Amino acid sequence: MKKIYNIENIGKITRNLFWLFVERGGQFALAIIISGMLARGLGPDDFGKWQYANSILLIISPLTWVCGAEILVPLMVRSLAENGKTRVDNMSIDSIPAINDIIGTAFVIRLIASIFVVFVSGLVVVLFGQRSTVDPVVSNIFFGFLGALLFREPFAVFTAWLQARTHSRPALLVSLIAAVMKTVLLYIFIKFSFSTKFYSSLWAFESIVVAVGLCWIYVLFKSRRPIFLVNKYYKYNVENLKCSLKARFNNIVKVLSDWNFRTEMARDLLLNGAVFWVALIFYTVFLKIDRIILQRYVGYDVLGQYGAAQQITENWITMALMIAQTVAPIFIFGVVDRKKLRRNIAVLSLIVTIFMSLGAIIISYFSTDIIRLVFGGKFVDAARYLTWSTWIAVLVGIQSITSQYLLKFQMKGSVLFKWCIAFLAAIIFDIILIPIYGGYGALLGVASGYLVALIIDIFVICFTFKRV
Structure with a gap:
């Protein structure tokens, strides 16, 4: 029997997983620390408003x-593979025109979309704020988040480029460094009693740091020369430093000038991505609609308790998503043989199920201690929600693997149908159950949505496998 995995692929995936675990582990710890500082500094009521503003942003x-x-x-994976430029361990460059077209076109489209969304969203909040429809605290928090949205999405094309090359380490390190800086600044803001309206501006600051770091990494990969301000061959005086800065700046301009905006490619990306885009909208609204509906039936303090539990769960869920995003380029997207693909999906689903189930057992058992440790005694009621929400993460983990099959074969219609039905199932359960059971009803709504999504994935895999 032919070997399913070769040594090179195992090495790639192991290195990538190691750095992803380092970054996600660090991000997980920092997210918990940040949530704890915010919860203790804001209290249940204002923390609920923070969760509400964050939910609107994510929608x-x-x-x-x-x-x-x-x-x-x-x-990008196909483009790199066709041109034989998939290795990056030795900092080799890929001067593939198609890659430059993809990056340049996608960046411009995302930048225009981000500017438009930030402008319209800010305008809507201002208009509703003048009518006292939106809580002033929610408005102030939301405006800080908008800055993060402006800088985060356009530069995410570099992250996609690195992910396609199975070399996520640089982007992960930049993300982790930016998160550490944000955490330190947040501690200073809380320690010296800064106004809460400045807290969310740190998320914009983090996005700017990540954007600059990703640009720097991209130029470094595309250039055979270092791009630091000075190097060992320069004497440390003003004139040589000016020459060094000018040379580095010209190098950056040269690399970025290789980008191409192709009208035809923009049209293709928009048309091909339109269905996925609408599906993502349904998916994200599905993720946060529970908090929006819950706020209408309970106070911000209860929403804060529920949000605290979900904050822990969502950070834990990122582990499953991290595994799926790491293994997909090699073990799913890059596999042609159908039997091998089926075996990979089954094995990966089993691994994720075991991993997430063990985590759910541990988190649910120590839920009260975790909540008390992270958020303080005022949020102890959140442990009731955390006990159940961690088991929803098992469904999320399995679904994160099965969904890669739909993405591999670009089953846009199936992806859209899946998240549309999942959203409808969740909102129906939320509307019926939240008025009766409160936060527990919201959890049942989330679980129903993920269960529907998983069933649709399995159905699509079983009934289309022989035809792809």
Whole structure:
């Protein structure tokens, strides 16, 4: 029997997983620390308002995902593979025109979409704020988040480029460094009693740091020369430093000038990505609609308790998504043989199920201690929600693997149908159950949506496998 995996692929995936675990582990710890600081500094009521503003932001965020990673990564993988430029361990460059076209076109589209969404969203909040429809605290928090949206999405094309090359380490390190900086600044803001309206501006600051770092990494990969300000061959004086800065700046301009905006490619990306884009909108609204509906029936303090539990769960869920995004380029997107693909999906689903189930057992058992440790005694009621929400993460983990099959074969209609039905199932359960059971009803709504999505994935895999 032929070997399913070769040593080179195992090495790639192991290195990538290691750095992803380092980054996600660090991000997980920092997210918990940040949530704890915010919860203790704001209290249940204002923390609920923070969760509400964040939910609104995440609902409008997909409007900027016009050319999502679901379209870009498989396209980049194929382009790199066809030109024999998939290795990056030795910092080799890929001067592939198609890659430059993809990156340049996707960046411009995302930048235009981000500017439009930020402008319209800000205008809507101002108009509703003048009518006292929106809580002033929610408005102030939301404006800070808008800055993050402006800088985060356009530069995410570099992350997709690195993901396609199975070399996520540089982007992960930049993300982790930016998160550490944000955490330190947030501690300073809380320590010295800064106004809460400045807290969310740190998320914009983090996005700017990540954007600059990703640009720097991209130029470094595309250039055979270092791009630091000075190097060992220069004497440390003003004139040589000016020459060094000028040389580095020219190098950056040269690399970025290789980008091409292709009208035809923009049209293709928009048309091919339109279905995925709408599907992502349904998906993201599905993720946060529980908090929007819950706020209408309970106070911000209860929403804060529920949001605290979901904050822990969502950070844990990123582990499953991290595994799926890491293994997909090699073990799913890059596999042609159908039997091998089926075996890969089954094995990966089993691994994720075991991994997420063990985590759910541990988190649910220590839920009260975790909530008390992270958020303080005022949020102890959140442990009731955390006990159940961690088991929803098992469904999320399995679905994150099965969904890669639909992405591999660009089953746009199936993806749209899946998240549309999942959204409808969740909102129906939310409307019926939240008025009766409160936060528990919201959890049942989320679980029903993920269960429907998983069933549709399995159905599509079983009934289309022989035809692809």
